[in-house]
Amino acid sequence: MTARSFPIGRRGFIAGAAAGLVTARSALAAPGIITGDASRPGMPSGVQTADPTGDRCMLWCRSDRPSRMMVEWATNERFAGAVSIDGPLALQDSDFTGRLDLTGLPPGADIFYRVRFQDATDVNVFSEPLTGRFRTPGTERRNLSFCFSGDETGQGWGIDPAFGGLKMYDTMLAFAPDFFIHSGDQIYADQPLPTEVKLADGKLWRNIVTPAKSKVAETLTEFRGNYAYNLTDENKRRFLAEVPLLVQWDDHDVKNNWFPGQIHDDSRYKVKSVSLLSAYARRAMFDYNAFRILGEDPERTYRSVPYGPSLDVFMTDVRSQRGPNTRNRQGEPGSATAFFGPAQLAWLKRGLKESKAVWKVVACSLPISYVNDDYNTYMPKGSFEGWANRDDGAPLGRELELADLLSFIKENRIRNVVWVSADVHFAAAIRHEPSRAGFTGFDPFWEFIAGPMHAGTYGPSTLDLTFGPDVRYLSVPADLAQNRPPTEGLQFFGHAAIDGQTDVMTVRLHDITGKELNRTVIEPEV
CATH class of the missing domain: 2.60.40.380 (Purple acid phosphatase-like, N-terminal)
Structure with missing residues (x-):
């Protein structure tokens, strides 16, 4: 390290x-x-x-x-x-x-x-x-690094003092990163914690449970209580005192696979309007993070963080302006295919084009090509949660927006764009190649997935081949049993380091102990 x-x-x-x-x-x-x-x-x-x-x-x-x-x-x-x-x-x-x-x-x-x-x-x-x-970021090139991961206290795995709490934070602190990208699911507002979970070896995982973590979050107080719960962990407090946080939200920060305007039928809730739940959740996220609220739009979460001549970070939001979860097969763009949404997409294009930094890191809470569909009880039948729609051909549905962005990057010769994401509860290094894709109008690029940092681990879902994913590394076997506990060690984060002399970026994927699992060295293009 x-x-x-x-x-x-x-x-x-x-x-x-x-x-x-x-x-x-x-x-x-x-x-x-x-x-x-x-x-x-x-x-x-x-x-x-x-x-x-x-x-x-x-x-x-x-x-x-x-x-x-x-x-x-x-x-x-x-x-x-x-x-x-x-x-x-x-x-x-x-x-x-x-x-x-x-x-x-x-x-x-x-x-x-x-x-x-x-x-x-x-x-x-x-x-x-x-x-x-x-x-602080500087005006001169120097060695810099950052960590990235997501998915914290989910699937019933809360803070167990016997395990050591949220000890991924202590592992990442040893790498002394300049900042940490939290790629969403900072809390699991929709998943109350049991007091105990029986492990496969017969031992018990014992959660600390607070009132806010004993039920699903429906009020501002309960959403705030979810954030306060995670901050009772000394590993996290120690880390945040030393490492600036760049945070974005995803579904569990509100409710699993949510979208604006949704009226759900989850019997655990009295509040059925997801727009109301998300309003409380957004306020709690702003209250409990050192979030830079932008004056022109106090509810906006997407923003860029310039980090000197070597790096610009673009923190995106694929929750606030998305259309509903549908079959995701529309042939023309419109409100139903929005993912970033028109305003954010225009902002991202403009920011990437105007960036003078060598590297442009796009932080997106959802991966590009792994399919997330209606396996979940609370999603409409036949619908999709992410970009991918299980159709390997030309872009359809939300893929139209991504194809538009990737084409813009190619047409404007924007170099050295790297994506980081979480959500799927495993780690992967993926090279997207037009030669393998159903859509070829883009330049090759890297995407790195890391997580969970403290939640259940899952095996990979189906890959959609529209954007030519070539999985160079996968941290879990394809047949992994679902919701593996943190005690099994399958918790992951990424660490990206940029050399101050050469601007070479080295991205490593690590497990909860800090062990290096995969290394990708990327030479900057000019």
Whole structure:
């Protein structure tokens, strides 16, 4: 694995900077959440950053009562010359979460930050501080890397302390990535957790279960509770204090295989409008992530994150503007075939064309060619959830939109586009080749799939050959029994590293222990 070098080590800083509270254990790792005594505001969900650019980054934290977020940041671990900021009031309407856009940051610098809360009822009372760090994108080429995965606490596999909690986060932290792309299903709002699951060897998986995880999420409070549940895990809090998060949503963040306007018939729910459920879910996602909300459209989740001369990341959204799940065989584009939707597709084309970065990474929560159809009880019979429609010929249905995008990339000679995704609960490296495809009007490109990071593992579904997928690596056997538990080790993430001198991208797929399973070296095209 490749890790950056820091003056005292990333973990050493997190441990040592919190008001001198250092123990033998915490000197090597970030401490757990420091709440102090009950008279002080608590900080139960840690700190996190997201969506960094050259001179700014979003910062997030949560209190346990009405209080003001107070922030200091500096370019050194001693906080010499620190900039102090009075942040927002964290009130009940946001579940006491606070988000601050740190601006005026030096590019290409290590930023050390410290957060505490000032009690709104007694301004002389403060929480203990929590600390973190991140590196801003720079204007010069340098080695950089990122991790990617998705699918967290799904299929009945919640936080079991005996297993070690969400320990994929601790594994990824050892790689010291510049950021992490969470490719969706950050929560499983539609899947309550049982207290116990019997494993094949007779042992028991024992979940921590909170009220929010004891039923399907139907209210804003319940969706927020799903996010709060995952943040009780110290591995995740430790990771988010050090690694900026680029997050997108997918189906389980609301309800399995949902689409706007859907009226479902799932008997577990009183709320039948998926549009209402998704409105609550979107608000909870914004409340519980250091998400950069765009002023021109406060509900928009797709956005680009420029990361210096070597990399631009395009975070897409295939939930908000999609048409309904249908047979996906329409011969002409229209509202029923929308997946990105017209506005997002135009934005993505424009962004790819205007990008000056060597690499353009498109993060899409759903893979291109693996079929996801009506095996699910809550999907209309004969319908499809993703791009693919099990027809290997010319593009039909949602494939029309993707064919349009790929043709645009080819016609405009846009080089070095790489896709990353999750959703299917296994890892794969796929080369899409027009010579193998039912549609040939595109340049070859790579797609990497990684996940689950903490959920049930599944075997691969059928491949649709319209876009010529050549599976170069698959992490699970074709006959894998379904919903394999995390104890079997079949949990996966990707790590992409860009060489600062050559701009060569090396993408590795790893298991939960950090073991390298596959390596793909991609030379940049000019």
